[in-house]
Amino acid sequence: MKNSRRVLEKIGNCRVTSFRAPYNSFSWEVRPIGMLIGTPHLIGWHVAPRHDAVDPVSMAEIIIKETSSGSVIGLHDGLVGQQSELAAKVSRAAAECVREVVPMLLEKGFKFKTVREQLHYLD
Secondary structure, eight states: OHHHHHHHHHHHTSOOOEEOOGGGOOOTTTHHHHHHHTOOEEOOOSBOOOTTOOOHHHHHHHHHHHOOTTOOBOOOSOOTTSOHHHHHHHHHHHHHHHHHHHHHHHHTTOOOOOHHHHTGGGO
């Protein structure tokens, strides 16, 4: 995780202070480790279709139904360690889902923010 943070900071030209555990495995026991390596903020998601979903319409329905003020929406843009065909389908479905969901949520009055903007204390 420490090496990943360094790469991201170099590419993004900004300090990385947060991380999301794989599979959204939020655990307070992980926080001290994050603090030791300079990423003390644990981030999770509140709304997410199945990670291997390939139907953008059903993905959008889940997101629209479950999103509320302050929700963090998690979508995968592929699957590591899976067949490339499935990973490509997941990626396409997520992109199509975003095209559907964003206008719908904007119409409902939602505003989109980055995690940093939403959790303003991450500076």
